[in-house]
Amino acid sequence: MFKVLITGGAGFIGSFLAHKLVANGNKVIVVDDLSMGRLENLADINDKIVFYKHTVCDEQFMHDLLLKGDFDYIYYLAAVSSVADSVVRPWYTHLVNQESVVNTLEFIRANHLPIKKFLFTSSAAVYGNAADFPKTEDSHVDPLTPYAIDKYASERYTVDFGRLYGIPTVAVRFFNVYGPRQNPNSEYSGVLSIVTKCLKEDKPFTLYGDGAQTRDFVYVEDVVDALIKISTETDEPAVYNIANGDETPLIDVIHTYEDIARKKLNIIQKEARQGDISKSRADVSKLKKIGFEPQWSLHDGLSNYWKYYSEN
Structure with missing residues (x-):
């Protein structure tokens, strides 16, 4: 049994991930401010998880949780997940989608927290309208909105914290x-x-x-299976597309x-x-190389x- 933290775990994808991890016998802790997530998404497993209604932008809360939590895996799904909203509220989006991520990574680094994996969820929005097609993880990026800019910056922080400081990290880019x-x-x-x-x-x-x-539409259950496989069966800090191809x-x-x-x-x-x-x-050949096939x-x-x- 592993201890798992999911930020944004009451949201659409986060709640599916929570259900799957609970079904697999893990102890799951969810942090969500319910600005976009919903408690009813977790109703079936409410008695099997620990839930905190809180923003990931509260540094002290997050630091206390990370220090006491003794987490094996951290899935960072908390986000302002709207491109349009980021255009209207760029600074607030930045605080959630980048500042909170870097702050969490830095706390893990500074306190030598012995996690097995920190997984950050980015987005296909980072590719923008760059000409490369289909999109591989090495394609040019052309982030067109504050949402995409923050997602790209945060995934780079995630991967490079892994490479520079030896923290086990990985980032994924969700398509639709x-x-x-x-x-x-x-x-x-x-x-x-x-x-x-x-x-x-x-x-x-x-x-x-x-x-x-x-x-490139991908069904949520395929996404959750990919998240678990990537977090548990990869070794190097890297970025993976999650899509059908x-x-x-x-x-x-x-x-x-x-x-x-x-x-x-x-x-x-x-x-x-x-x-x-x-x-x-998406080009999903990198995902398929680790043995994942959409179902x-x-x-x-x-x-x-x-x-x-x-x-x-």
Whole structure:
């Protein structure tokens, strides 16, 4: 049994990770200020975890927790996870998405905390519209927003703290993650959670651009399995893409979902938003080299998502 800290553990991906780690027999501690996460995401395991409603920006709280926690693994998912929000609130985003990360790494370094792995969750947003395609971990980066800038800086801090100070670290870049428990009620939600809500409630969906923008969608259960494998089965500080390795135009995804739901989506078209990326696809050969293969096709993932949302 390992002691595991998940920051942002009441969020969409964090809560799935918490469930999986608990099921695997680990002791899980979650820190989340619930600004984006939800307690109901952890309801099934509430009696099996330790939960702190707190911001990761509180240095004293985090230092005390790290010092007393004796953690084996730290999964750093706490973030302002919205590109649009970072454009509106760049300084606040920076405090959460970079300052808190570096502060945690520095405390681990200065106090020689004997962790097995610190895993930081970055984003495909760091690639921006750089011409390299598909995106490998060594591709050019072109961060277009405060969100992407902070994510890239924090992943570099994570990897280089590993290389400079011998701390076992790793960083991952999420592409478009979707699945149950994704919060559709925020205007900053993942696009598929908003599509799901609009389909279910027969509400109009706002499509920014012409729908030709492509994304590499990956189901949340595949993401969690990849996180655990990367944190436990890699040795060198590095960055890994987490994705399916596919490229699908958003409008095609919508049509597939309409077929699954047997409903037509009412689409309102608007101009593309500033900072939105036109094409996105991951090269996942590095992830496959450590033995990971995604198990969920887009159709199967959407079918499971629709079933969950229809029943809840």
